[in-house]
Amino acid sequence: MEQEILMVKIHNAIKEGKTLYESTNGNWKINRKRLKHIRFVLGINNGEVVCGYQPTKWYQIEEGTESGRSFFEGSPIDEGMLNKMQSSNEILKNKFGTGSAIAYAYVSELH
Numbered sequence: 390m391e392q393e394i395l396m397v398k399i400h401n402a403i404k405e406g407k408t409l410y411e412s413t414n415g416n417w418k419i420n421r422k423r424l425k426h427i428r429f430v431l432g433i434n435n436g437e438v439v440c441g442y443q444p445t446k447w448y449q450i451e452e453g454t455e456s457g458r459s460f461f462e463g464s465p466i467d468e469g470m471l472n473k474m475q476s477s478n479e480i481l482k483n484k485f486g487t488g489s490a491i492a493y494a495y496v497s498e499l500h
Contacts (some may be wrong), residue, residue, distance in 0.1 A: 392428040394474075395419065396481055399432040399439070403416075409440040414451060417462020417491055424459065428496060429466060431474055436482050438475045441466040461472040473499055 395417075402412035424447045434441040444461035452470035469486075472482070477499045484492035 391426070391489060393421075394425065394431060394481070394494045394496060394499075395427045395432050395451055396431045396438075396484065396492045396494065398434075398485070398491070400434050403434055410442065410465075413440055415448075416458035416461065417454045417460070419458065419459045419491065421449065421459070423493070429470075429474070430461065430463065431481070433482065433485075436478075438471070438478050440487045441471050443482060451476045 397413055397417060398409075399409070399412035403409075407433055413430055413468075417419060417463050419427075429448040430442045430444055431438050432442075442461070442463040442467055446462045448460055450456055450460070465471075481492075481494055481497055484494050486492070
């Protein structure tokens with residue numbers, strides 16, 4: 390399977406005062422089989438790529454109301470890669486379905 394980009398809508402978390410990292414890293418309903426293929430996670434605020442991270446470790450929540458959701462630890466992507474993601478914004482934002490909080494793209498789809 391190709392390397393994937395997970396995109397997450399973070400505008401509500403930002404409104405709550407969370408940092409970009411806190412807003413982006415979780416907790417998301419993600420197919421666990423896809424986790425090993427996700428190379429980048431992008432935070433999308435009002436249709437724009439505002440931040441990106443490379444996950445180094447994924448965790449799953451096993452109990453409570455968030456059970457089944459995943460979150461990651463990671464580091465920011467470099468500025469050049471973030472710029473590449475931002476220049477592919479139209480391709481990326483069209484991946485979201487109506488009302489979807491997350492979407493996926495392949496790294497190979499970027500310009």
